[in-house]
Amino acid sequence: MSDPNRINAENLHAGYDTQAIVKSISCSFGPGTFTGIIGPNGSGKTTLLRAFSRAIPSSGILELDGKDVRDYTPAELGMALGFVPQDEPRPFAYTVMQVVLMARYARTSRFAALLPADYDRCHRALAETGITDLAARSIRTLSGGEWQRVLIARALAQDTSVLLLDEPTSHLDLAHQSDILMLMRNLAASGATIIGVFHDLNLAALYCDRLIMIKNGQMVADGTPAQVLTPEKIRNVYGADVVTSCHPATGRTFLMPVKTTNGNGSHLKSLNVLVVSGGGSGAGLLHFLAGRGLSLSAGILATTDTDYLTAQALEIPCIPVLPFSQIPAHELEKQKAMLAGADRVILSAHPVGAGNLPVLLALHDVDPARIIIHLPEGREFTSYDFTKGTAATAYQDLCAAGAACTSTYDGILRLLLPNLNGDENHETRNTN
C-alpha cells in the first residue's frame, strides 16, 4: 500500500449508454479527508460518485487502495466502500434493523448466520445516526428524513474506510443535518475517506475540507471552500450571482445569492439615485433597489462596512475609504460631486460619529426636495447619534428643511416615482 491515496482517478470517463456524463476527471482522495462535490443540476456529480462505487461502468484509471476498482469482487467492494443513495424504493415492509443488517452480508458467508458482533455493530450504527428507537419499525412507515438516516446507518455498519454520500442530508432538518455532517467529520478525523455530493454550498463549505466543483462533467475547481466558492466561479458554473464572506460564527466561507436583474422597471432606469449609508444600514436597501434597475451609486463607505461588501457584490459604484480614520478631503469632494449629479439622494439613517459626520453635513448643500430619508420603524435619529447631538440635529434639520421621510422600502420606491400606480407597484414586487 505504497499509494497514500484511498481513491485515485485519472482521466475518468463515465456515463449512460453511449453518452459520457463524466469527462476526463482526475482527482485523488487521501485518508482522513472529507471532500464535497458540487456543481449545478445535471453536471455529473452523482454520476461521478456512482462511477467511484462501480455502480456504472467507467473508463480510465480508477484505483481503490492502489488496486483497480474493477478487479474487486463484489464482496471485497462491499467491505471497502459504502454508498448512501439519495433515496431508495421501499416495496417491502422490512424493519429498520433488517435493512441495516444487510450491511453485514459482505462480511458473512451465505451459508452462515449473522453473528452477535454483527448485531452489535448495527445497533451502534443506529445509535450513531440517532434512530435506535426506530429499530423495529417498518421502513414503509418512516418519514423521508428517518429513511435517509437508516440508509446512512446501513453504510456506517458496512465498516468501510471509504464512504460515498449522495446528498446525504437532502431530507434532513437543520439539527439532523449538522448531526450527520459532524458524524462524517469525526469519521474523517479518525482516518476515513468521505466524499459527498452537495447541493447546499454553505453546508458543503461548513463541513468539507475540500471542494471539487464540476460543470458539464468536467472538473473546474478543486481546493478549499474559500478557494472554490468565489463569486466569479459560482457565476461561471451556476450562472448565479452571489456574495461571499467569512461567516462570523464559524469562520468558514459563506455565500448568499443576490439578484441583479436589470431588465425590469426600465421606466426607473433614467433615475440617478445615490444612497448614503453606513454601518450596514444600507445593505438591504441597496439590494432592494438593485433589483429595480435604477442607476444606483453609493457614497463614501469604509472597506470593512457591510454596505461596502454589498455594493461590491452588486457592482454599485461607491467611494471606498480606510476604516477608523479621518475621511480624506479629496474623497469628500468626490462625494459632493456625486451628490450634485444625483437625481435623488437616499439617506439611510446610520450611526454617525466624529469620523463620518462630514459626510452627513455635506447633505445640507443638496436641495432637500431631492432627499429621501429612510428611518426604520420605531427608531429615533438620536439612536444613531454618536456625536453628542450634532448628528441628530443634522438629521432633524434635513427633515425640517423638507426632505421626505419614510420607514419602508416600498415608501422609498413610491417617493422615487410618485405616479407609480398599483399595477406597476405589484409588478415590481413580483420581480423581487
Add this chain to the structure above:
Amino acid sequence: MTRTIPVLTCLTIVAILTIILCTFIGPAGFGFISTAPGAADIVGSIRLPRVLAAFFVGASLAVAGAAMQALFRNPMADPYILGISSGGALGASVAIVFLGGLFVPVFAWAGAVIAILIVWLIASRRGVISVETLLLTGIAVSFFFSAIVSFLIAIAGENVHQIIFWLMGGFWNASASDAILSACILVPAGLLLFFMGRDLNALSLGEETAAHLGIDAARARWSVLGGSTLLVAGAVSIAGSIGFVGLVTPHIVRMLLGQDNRVVIPACIFAGGILLVISDTLTRTFFSDLPVGIITAFIGAPFFIWLIYQRGNVT
C-alpha cells in the same frame, strides 16, 4: 427472529400431518385403517403420488413467487409474470390439438422454458438489462403466447375442454414419477433460492443497492431467474397453470414471519405445499375433482383482495 425456528418447525410438522391426513381422505372413503379390497392400491398408488405431487408443485410455485416478488421489487409479481405459464399453455395446447394429447407435460415444459429464453434474449439484447425491461418484455411475450393459445382453443373443436382444464390446472393424472420429478427439481432449486435469501433481501431494495452491499447482483439475478424457471416450468408441466398459490402464499408467510427472505423462502416451501395439498383434497373429495386452480383462485382471490384492503390501511 426469535419466532423463526418455532414457526418453521410448526410448519414442517403441519406439512407432514397434512400429507398423511390428506392421503387418507377422498371420495372412496377409507379411514386410516381399512380392510376394503383395493384400499391399499388406491391409497398407495393413486392418492399418495397425487398428494405428494400437489405438495411439491405448491411448494415450487410459492417459493418461486417469493423470489420473483423480491427480484422485481413488486409484491404483486407472481411466478408466471415472465410468461412461463403462457409458454407452458402454448406447449400443452399444441400437444393437445396436434398430437391428440400425447407428450403434454414435455411440450408444456418446453414451452415454458422457451418463453423465458425469448424474454431473456429480447430484454438483454442491448447488454445491460433492467428488471423493468425484463418485466415488460415478459408481459408482452405472455400476451402474445396467450393470443396463440386462444386461437388454438378456437380451432380445437372437441379438445377444447382438455385445454381449458389444463389452463386451470389440476392433478388428475399425477403419477409417482411426477411426484419424484417435482421433488428432484424442488430440492436443488429450493436449496439454491434458500441460500440466495440474503441476495433477495438486498435485490428487493434495488440492484445498485445490492451491489453496494457486496452482492454480485448480476449473478444473483441469473441464479434466481434460473432456479425459479426450473421450479415453475416443472410445476406447470405436471399440473398446468395453477393460479394464486405463487402470488398469495409469500404474502401469508410475510404476515406471519416478517419480510426477511432468508425466512420467507423456506417457509414458503411448506406453506405453499400445505395450501395446494388441502385445495386439491377439497376438490377431489367435495367438488367432483374440478380443476384445483378453480379452488385456489376461489379462496385466493378474496384473500388477496382482503390483503390489499389491509395494506391500504396499514402502510
